[in-house]
Amino acid sequence: MTWWVNFEQDGKARCGTLVADGQTIHLYAGDIFSQPRPSGETTALSRVKLLPPLRPGKFIGLWNNYHELAAKLGQTIPQTPLYFIKTPNSYLAPGGVIRKPASYTGKVLYEGELGIVIGKTCSNASEDQAAESIFGYTCVNDVTALDILNQEPSFAQWARAKSCDTFGPFGPVVATGLDWSQLRIRTLLDGRERQNYPASDMILPPAKIVSLLSREMTLCPGDLIACGTSVGALPMRTGMRVEVVIDGIGTLCNSYE
Numbered sequence: 405m406t407w408w409v410n411f412e413q414d415g416k417a418r419c420g421t422l423v424a425d426g427q428t429i430h431l432y433a434g435d436i437f438s439q440p441r442p443s444g445e446t447t448a449l450s451r452v453k454l455l456p457p458l459r460p461g462k463f464i465g466l467w468n469n470y471h472e473l474a475a476k477l478g479q480t481i482p483q484t485p486l487y488f489i490k491t492p493n494s495y496l497a498p499g500g501v502i503r504k505p506a507s508y509t510g511k512v513l514y515e516g517e518l519g520i521v522i523g524k525t526c527s528n529a530s531e532d533q534a535a536e537s538i539f540g541y542t543c544v545n546d547v548t549a550l551d552i553l554n555q556e557p558s559f560a561q562w563a564r565a566k567s568c569d570t571f572g573p574f575g576p577v578v579a580t581g582l583d584w585s586q587l588r589i590r591t592l593l594d595g596r597e598r599q600n601y602p603a604s605d606m607i608l609p610p611a612k613i614v615s616l617l618s619r620e621m622t623l624c625p626g627d628l629i630a631c632g633t634s635v636g637a638l639p640m641r642t643g644m645r646v647e648v649v650i651d652g653i654g655t656l657c658n659s660y661e
Contacts, residue, residue, distance in 0.1 A: 405579055405582060405652065406421055406579070406580045407422040407577040407653075407654070408420075408422075408540070408580070409421070409422050409454060409575075409576065409577050410436075410458065413447065413452050417455060418431055418452075419431075419432050419440060422449065422577055427448060428446055428447075428448060429448070429449055429452065431446065431447060436457075436578070437539070437626055438625075454497055454575065456497050456498075457542060457576065457577055457578045458521060458578060459495070460495070461624050461627055462627045463494070463627075463630070464485075464487050464488075465488050465490055465544075465566060465630040466485050466486060466487050466608075466629070466630060466631055467486045467488065468482055468486050469482070469485070469486075469606055469607050469608055469613075470601065470633070470634040471606075471607055472605055472634050472635055473633070473634045474607065476635055481607055482607060484616050485616055488566055489563050489566075490546070490563075490566045490571065490572045490630075491563070491567040493567065494567045494569065495573075496570045496571075496572055497575060498573070498576040498656055499658065500573060500658055501659050501661050502570045502573065502640075502658050502659065502660045503570050503660075504549065504568065505549070505568050508568070512548070512660070513550050513637050513639055514545055514591055514637060514640055514646045515548060516543070516544075516590065516591030516599045517544040517546050517648070518541055518543070518544070518587060518603050518631045519541060519542040519544040520541060520613065520614065520631060521539045521540045521541060521542055521628055522538065522614070522624065522626065522627040522629070523539025523540070524536065525537075525622060525624055525625065526614060527618050527622040527623070528618055528619055529614065531612055532611075534611045534612070534613075534618060535611040535614075537618075538610060540581075541582055542575060542578050542656075543574060543650050543653055543654065543655070544572075544628070545573040545648050545656060545658065546572070546630050547566070547570075547572065547573070548565050548566055549564075550639070552564055552565040553565035573648075573656055573658045574628065574630075575654075575656050576655070577654055579652060582652050584603050584609075585603060585604045586603075586652075587603040587650055587653075588601065589601055589602075589634070589648065589649075589650055590649040591636065591646065591647065591648050593644050593646055594645050595645075598638060599633070599634065599635070600636070601634035601636070605634065606632070610631065617629070642661055643659070643661070644660045645658075645660075646658055646660060
């Protein structure tokens with residue numbers, strides 16, 4: 405497995421790979437999707453500031469993609485991805501602070517999820533081609549302003565509820581060489597486990613998600629697709645620490661204010 409990171413060093417954005425000790429970064433020149441080259445340099449993780457591990461051109465999130473949650477909510481099983489878009493202003497680095505809009509007083513939910521990272525341009529792809537276009541995976545917290553989502557009875561406001569500033573944390577790394585079907589997604593609030601579900605319970609698995617989306621939109625290197633969440637998503641309270649933990653990827657930790 406390889407763990408790719410983006411970070412700030414001496415005021416400049418750099419990329420590199422995190423070694424197995426989790427404390428040392430091997431620096432690369434270039435971009436992780438454009439033939440990055442080892443620079444021969446190393447640095448300690450403790451000496452740099454982690455950035456989001458990529459800057460997606462598109463951040464797509466799925467709804468109703470786990471059998472257990474669909475059964476709990478009485479939802480039908482979708483044949484195609486039910487998705488929304490999170491806008492770039494929502495992107496948040498590991499360690500960043502999730503802040504609700506000053507004008508909003510309603511509930512804000514965490515949703516721990518597995519994120520697919522696209523590595524090759526993908527259009528009208530078969531499932532085999534889609535699988536080859538997947539670069540790796542990351543942790544996602546698909547933060548949601550629940551009361552905005554359901555505010556207007558005639559129109560569910562998915563993009564607005566999901567795209568507030570800081571509502572799109574992901575990271576801390578992009579992990580390659582993983583078997584997604586063996587992963588579990590856990591979410592902890594102040595150290596207390598609130599979500600723990602297997603990725604293998606997905607209704608639409610990663611290659612099928614990518615294939616179906618690519619029939620309607622071209623997916624590009626660096627695009628991010630959150631696979632949806634399962635049971636256990638709840639509101640956060642001010643001052644809480646929220647962690648999305650996926651063994652093999654790492655821990656995405658943010659605070660909520």
